[in-house]
Amino acid sequence: MNCFETYIDHSVISFFQENDKLFSNVTEANIMIKSACGVNDFFNVQDELLALKNKIKDNSYRVEEPNRRAYGDFQTNKKLSSQVIEYISSKQIDFEFVLEPTCGKGNFILAALEQFETIKKIVGVEIYLPYVWETKFKILSYFIDHPDRNKPEINIFHENAFTFPYKEIAKQTQHFKTLIIGNPPWVTNSELGTINSNNLPKKTNFKNHRGFDAITGKGNFDIGEYISILMLKSFHKHDGLFSFLIKNSVVKNIISDQKKNKFKIANSEKLNIDSKKEFNVSVNASLFITTLNSNPESICAEYDFYTRQHITTFGWHKNKFVNSIKDYHLANIIDGNSIFIWRSGIKHDCSKIMEFMPSSDGHFINGYNLALNIEDDLVYGLLKSSDLKERQTNQYRKLTIITQRKIGQDTKYIQWKYPLTYSYLNNHKEYFDKRKSSIYKGKPSFSIFGVGDYSFKPYKVAISGMYKTTHFTLVTTDKKGKPIMLDDTCYFIGFDDYNNARIAHYLANSELVQRFLRSIIFSDSKRSINKDILMRIDFEEVYRQTEFALIEGELDGITIDDWVIFGDFFSKTNHVKQMSLF
Numbered sequence: 001m002n003c004f005e006t007y008i009d010h011s012v013i014s015f016f017q018e019n020d021k022l023f024s025n026v027t028e029a030n031i032m033i034k035s036a037c038g039v040n041d042f043f044n045v046q047d048e049l050l051a052l053k054n055k056i057k058d059n060s061y062r063v064e065e066p067n068r069r070a071y072g073d074f075q076t077n078k079k080l081s082s083q084v085i086e087y088i089s090s091k092q093i094d095f096e097f098v099l100e101p102t103c104g105k106g107n108f109i110l111a112a113l114e115q116f117e118t119i120k121k122i123v124g125v126e127i128y129l130p131y132v133w134e135t136k137f138k139i140l141s142y143f144i145d146h147p148d149r150n151k152p153e154i155n156i157f158h159e160n161a162f163t164f165p166y167k168e169i170a171k172q173t174q175h176f177k178t179l180i181i182g183n184p185p186w187v188t189n190s191e192l193g194t195i196n197s198n199n200l201p202k203k204t205n206f207k208n209h210r211g212f213d214a215i216t217g218k219g220n221f222d223i224g225e226y227i228s229i230l231m232l233k234s235f236h237k238h239d240g241l242f243s244f245l246i247k248n249s250v251v252k253n254i255i256s257d258q259k260k261n262k263f264k265i266a267n268s269e270k271l272n273i274d275s276k277k278e279f280n281v282s283v284n285a286s287l288f289i290t291t292l293n294s295n296p297e298s299i300c301a302e303y304d305f306y307t308r309q310h311i312t313t314f315g316w317h318k319n320k321f322v323n324s325i326k327d328y329h330l331a332n333i334i335d336g337n338s339i340f341i342w343r344s345g346i347k348h349d350c351s352k353i354m355e356f357m358p359s360s361d362g363h364f365i366n367g368y369n370l371a372l373n374i375e376d377d378l379v380y381g382l383l384k385s386s387d388l389k390e391r392q393t394n395q396y397r398k399l400t401i402i403t404q405r406k407i408g409q410d411t412k413y414i415q416w417k418y419p420l421t422y423s424y425l426n427n428h429k430e431y432f433d434k435r436k437s438s439i440y441k442g443k444p445s446f447s448i449f450g451v452g453d454y455s456f457k458p459y460k461v462a463i464s465g466m467y468k469t470t471h472f473t474l475v476t477t478d479k480k481g482k483p484i485m486l487d488d489t490c491y492f493i494g495f496d497d498y499n500n501a502r503i504a505h506y507l508a509n510s511e512l513v514q515r516f517l518r519s520i521i522f523s524d525s526k527r528s529i530n531k532d533i534l535m536r537i538d539f540e541e542v543y544r545q546t547e548f549a550l551i552e553g554e555l556d557g558i559t560i561d562d563w564v565i566f567g568d569f570f571s572k573t574n575h576v577k578q579m580s581l582f
Ligand SMILES: C[S@@+](CC[C@H](N)C(=O)[O-])C[C@H]1O[C@@H](n2cnc3c(N)ncnc32)[C@H](O)[C@@H]1O
Pocket: 070, 071, 072, 073, 074, 075, 076, 077, 100, 101, 102, 103, 104, 105, 106, 107, 108, 125, 126, 127, 128, 131, 159, 160, 161, 162, 182, 183, 184, 185, 186, 199, 200
């Protein structure tokens, strides 16, 4: 029986050694342990008691821990557990019932026992038997060291959180001031799929997925989110607090889904933790705390866990889910549709051949360090996300070949018009043929994407889609007067007229647009700057909200006439034309 693959502390071993004679049968042992530490049914069967006695005699009570990836197993260290409990006690201290639905090695239960004197009942649930034992031994050890402390009724169940009857426990404890605390598994059902784990709830549609995902119950969801929702469903009408360490994405989903779930939670807080330091993993996670049995709210204040510095308050503002309620409130007037169409840059999936640097002898050097000698005509400067740091630029590090002026254009012309370019491309045809994306299938040789008339606009207002920064760069033509291209990690709007581009660039970087972007972009989302976000900038409204007389000094050389001409973009007759132009 593998019941002692766990650390048993010295005081517990002494406790069993000293009481060895009294522990002749399981019933007596359980009664004695209950009176020592409050834990019910410490041993389930006589064999467990005997096994423990033998192990202690053999001195073999420590073993290696197996890989527990399937269980999203990141145990909360003692220090962090205590810090969390300390923070909770700054909000409420009179808890009568504590529930840890996936209690692991029990550090939260211990920290709660140490901090809260009023607890009458504790329930811990854990699927991994050695942890169940470890938790029970820790509790016993704690009370051996603190015999005068109040002993609640404690049950540590070796059960599966997905099937455990939490609803029943909720009924029994409905009048208790409740603390739901824990750190549920950090793993998604699809990650579990890749390791063939069956540590999953039965087919479920708790996220109300539609279509195929609903039928199969296969929508990707986080196990921690599932357990959080299970807890809120069962206990949101209890007085008390819910406090979980969970991934940031789970907190965001809980608040976002409040619109439909309407759990009785309020005063929600998200306190960002350093998961690398605490758990040695690179996952954005935080402590989520919310007050139960409150008028439902759908906003959440975000802080740094260690400094308590307020970062933002995110959630629902009318019918929009935003990262900063305050900023959105001040900037939502420009939440609309951009008259300028934001485009992403050139995509070719063949960088080693299609991107090169100028060499000192006036030629080019490609990604394989090979010199190439081709005509200039199809060669353009190329900027990547990392090049968009300046306010304005006409410099580039790399160049590229623009083989088409629009998507799907026949590329045969290159052979007779630009024989050197053709021979370079054709000599490396295999690299183009190897491109995996299906967009290139059946298309002319050396096809590129993200190309159109807009790519050749001489002036562009551009932003990186790879970084969190919301700053825009004005890209102008190169020294020879050729437009500079952007790669597919960037977004831009293009202009024929320099002054128009300067005004659009000024407006994009204005406090109003920057505030708006900050308000709707969630800093931890991947590719947070994207076309959908940018298309929400209503330039017409930004223009209307900006008084030329007040900003004239910042737009050197731009006259009131230029400003008025820019306003023509928004005249009714121009609207339709412009939309297709950009
Ligand atoms: C992230 S760890 C945290 C443990 C503990 N709550 C803490 O804060 O240290 C998640 C725990 O959930 C347990 N677990 C995973 N799947 C479970 C399930 N289906 N039922 C109960 N516990 C489970 C794991 O064994 C692990 O101990």
